[in-house]
Amino acid sequence: TWSDYLDWASGEREPPEFMTAARDWCRANSPSAAGAAVELWGDVQLTNAVFTDSGGVAALLDWEMTGQGPAELDLGWFIALHEMTIEQNGESLAGLPTRAEILDCYEIAADRTVADLRWFEAFALLRSGSIMVRMARILAAQGIDDAWLVTSNPTATALDRVI
Numbered sequence: 001t002w003s004d005y006l007d008w009a010s011g012e013r014e015p016p017e018f019m020t021a022a023r024d025w026c027r028a029n030s031p032s033a034a035g036a037a038v039e040l041w042g043d044v045q046l047t048n049a050v051f052t053d054s055g056g057v058a059a060l061l062d063w064e065m066t067g068q069g070p071a072e073l074d075l076g077w078f079i080a081l082h083e084m085t086i087e088q089n090g091e092s093l094a095g096l097p098t099r100a101e102i103l104d105c106y107e108i109a110a111d112r113t114v115a116d117l118r119w120f121e122a123f124a125l126l127r128s129g130s131i132m133v134r135m136a137r138i139l140a141a142q143g144i145d146d147a148w149l150v151t152s153n154p155t156a157t158a159l160d161r162v163i
Helices: 002-009 017-028 071-090 099-108 117-141 154-162
Strands: 037-040 049-051 055-058 067-070
Touching: 002 017, 017 154, 049 154, 055 154, 067 071, 071 099, 071 117, 071 154, 117 154
Parallel strands: none
Antiparallel strands: 037 067, 049 055
């Protein structure tokens, strides 16, 4: 589980407090009724898509986190990482849809209302943050300061916004 991954990723040290708080929040607020299981990409973000000159999608990359589960797992991942990028850069790229437009498009295509999106965003940030914890611990083992993990980590800011 991602809870176990966070503990493992932290190595000999405790996970950052903002990450254990996110884990606790996800446990306490888990959706009561998950949607039907679908195939998941797992790492849905624009950097993992190759586009044609006319703007169509030519390929989707980075499938190591693929699996099955409610579609909101992929949607939450995309929105959480996209909004974290916007927070870091101060604005979205021109021409990209807004959060509301993404949700409207998704609900029309899925022919249903998105459920428990806040939880799926928080869970995405917990997953992404856990990966960052592992990277920080690997760097620290090589003598590289990992203070950024708790002092300037965009995941902590995004989690504050979501939960």
